[in-house]
Structures are given as structure tokens and as C-alpha cells.
Amino acid sequence: MTTHTPQASTSNGIDAAVQHPYRYQRRYSGRLQAVIFDWAGTLVDFGSFAPTQVLVDAFAAYGFQISLTEARVPMGMAKRDHIRAITRIPAVEQRWLAQFGSSATEAQIDHIYESFMPMQISQVAQYSAPIPGALETLQALRERHIKIGSCSGYPRQVMNTLLPHASQAGITVDCAVAADDLAAGARPGPWMALQNVIALGITDVAACVKVDDTVPGIAEGLNAGMWTVGLVLSGNEAGFSLAEFEAADASLKDKKRQYAGQLLAQAGARYLIDSVAQLLPVLDDIQLRMQRGERP
CATH class of the missing domain: 3.40.50.1000 (HAD superfamily/HAD-like)
Structure with a gap:
């Protein structure tokens, strides 16, 4: 039976690149594209204001009031995710529980989103x-x-x-x-x-x-x-x-x-x-x- 003894890594070989992976890191130095x-x-x-005010209006159409400040908290997210995130804000969730008896369901979030969409489409330009x-x-x-x-x-x-x-x-x-x-x-x-x-x-x-x-x-x-x-x-x-x-x-x-x-x-x-x-x-x-x- 033969045995293999690993050779020492060379300064410019593959083994050296594995041993020192950051030595060969490529850095972009060209122009801004x-x-x-x-x-x-x-x-x-x-x-x-287009997304935030319309979100306030969409919640109001469901019979629930949120503030413009609350509508702004998750801004930047996709709008259905945004609506869900609003219902998870602690102060909003407490009011939701008091009004509806449970946390917002996916069906309720869908309902608000379905109200939001035509409002947003009709108002975004203004x-x-x-x-x-x-x-x-x-x-x-x-x-x-x-x-x-x-x-x-x-x-x-x-x-x-x-x-x-x-x-x-x-x-x-x-x-x-x-x-x-x-x-x-x-x-x-x-x-x-x-x-x-x-x-x-x-x-x-x-x-x-x-x-x-x-x-x-x-x-x-x-x-x-x-x-x-x-x-x-x-x-x-x-x-x-x-x-x-x-x-x-x-x-x-x-x-x-x-x-x-x-x-x-x-x-x-x-x-x-x-x-x-x-x-x-x-x-x-x-x-x-x-x-x-x-x-x-």
C-alpha cells in the first residue's frame, strides 16, 4: 500500500490560493455604470404621500383607522407585505384586537389589499x-x-x-x-x-x-x-x-x-x-x- 504525503503549498499555486483565499480577491476599479x-x-x-395616504384610506374603507405615521413605518416593502406589517405594529395590533377580537388574518389583509389596489391606481398620478x-x-x-x-x-x-x-x-x-x-x-x-x-x-x-x-x-x-x-x-x-x-x-x-x-x-x-x-x-x-x- 502506498501513502501520499501532501506537498507544501507553493506561492503561486492552487493550494496557496485555497490557503490564502483573500490574497487573490478581485476589486472593481472601473467607472460607475x-x-x-x-x-x-x-x-x-x-x-x-401616494402610498401612505392611500393605505390610510384603504384601512378606513375596511372600517379601521390608522394614522399617516403608522402607514409610513414599513414603507419600502411590497404593498401587501406593507399592509401586513402595519397590522403587526404593536399599537395597531392592540386596536385591531380590541375591534375584531383577533390578530389580522391573511383573508383580512387580502381584503384591504384588494381595496388598496384600485385606489392606488386611480390616485398615484396626482x-x-x-x-x-x-x-x-x-x-x-x-x-x-x-x-x-x-x-x-x-x-x-x-x-x-x-x-x-x-x-x-x-x-x-x-x-x-x-x-x-x-x-x-x-x-x-x-x-x-x-x-x-x-x-x-x-x-x-x-x-x-x-x-x-x-x-x-x-x-x-x-x-x-x-x-x-x-x-x-x-x-x-x-x-x-x-x-x-x-x-x-x-x-x-x-x-x-x-x-x-x-x-x-x-x-x-x-x-x-x-x-x-x-x-x-x-x-x-x-x-x-x-x-x-x-x-x-
Whole structure:
């Protein structure tokens, strides 16, 4: 019987690569290839009122009252999941138990979702004016030959209404993925962001930036291996309407900025800015970091 004695690993052989797996780690150092945006609170609908107000209305149609603040808590999730998550907020669940005698069932969640859908489809356009600076930012990305992706917690039926309305206002993207497009699911998983990578022909996820105003949207970008930028004043967490934002004094804006910024930073946002209007300098900084071999 013969025996085999393992040979010492060589400095440039396969055994050495196994022994030191991180020595050969590849780092992307090319140009920024794509920015992937959320929709409500990011490109359109300052304050993200289309989904939140309609959710309040859908619950009211079922005979149950929730506040706009409660509607905002799970923002960024697919809308049926969003409705379920609202019913699991402790204060909401207590009121639900008192009114109905048990926690919300899947059948009740389905009923509210079925009420929500036609309301959302009919009302999404009226809430979805471009956020100031969005048009200019998208134009600058095109001039830089950076592809423009997008994804949303909206289902496809709602996106089919929103997209032509947004296009008439000048907001167009190269790819738009809806929350129910993929069998794998939606946020906080990476799948919608990664579908943009596939559709846009991106060669490395580290060449992408995910821009979002919600905690699940930031998690989506991180889970997809992308740079992440959180929007603190134009979106859901601050909850300003555009008129409220323009009328607010510096103290109130700072208070909202701190609150929303803390939530998004804890979620893992690499950068925090007030709105999409401030995005271009961030992209310049990310490009420099990529050229140094840094990763998200």
C-alpha cells in the first residue's frame, strides 16, 4: 500500500490560493455604470404621500383607522407585505384586537389589499410630481453615460399607471422593476436591484449605486452589493410635503434630517443627502473611491 504525503503549498499555486483565499480577491476599479432609484420619495412624490395616504384610506374603507405615521413605518416593502406589517405594529395590533377580537388574518389583509389596489391606481398620478432636482440629475447621468435603473414597492399595475405619467413630466428610466415582477420577492431582498443589473447589462454590482428614502430600500442595495445613498428630507422618513418643506425653518429641517438620517444610517446607508438634487457630488466621490479599489 502506498501513502501520499501532501506537498507544501507553493506561492503561486492552487493550494496557496485555497490557503490564502483573500490574497487573490478581485476589486472593481472601473467607472460607475448605473444608478438605481426608488420612485416615491426619491424621484417623484415629495414626502411619499401616494402610498401612505392611500393605505390610510384603504384601512378606513375596511372600517379601521390608522394614522399617516403608522402607514409610513414599513414603507419600502411590497404593498401587501406593507399592509401586513402595519397590522403587526404593536399599537395597531392592540386596536385591531380590541375591534375584531383577533390578530389580522391573511383573508383580512387580502381584503384591504384588494381595496388598496384600485385606489392606488386611480390616485398615484396626482401625487407623483417630480421631486425638485430629479430632472436635472437624470439628465446629468445620461450625459455621463450612466444607466438609470429603478425599482419600487409598487406592484406592476400601479407602475403601469405611474410610468407614463412620470414620462410626460420628463422622468424616464432605462429599467423599472415592480414589487410583484419577480417570483423571488421584493425588499429587503436584493432581487429587484439585481434584475436591474441583468436588464441593464452591468458587469459588476459594485459599479452600481442604490438611491432610496426607506430602510428596506437601503437594505435592498446593501444585499445586492451596491453603494447606497439615503435621502433624508424628500422621502418617507421625514414625511414633509413639498409645501411643508419649503415653509419649514432651518430648525425643523435639522430635526427631521437628524431623525431620518439616523434611521437610514443604522440601515447601512453609505451616504446621506437631503434629496436627489444633491446626488451628483456623491457620485463623484464614489467614483474616486472605486478607482482606489474600494468596494461598497
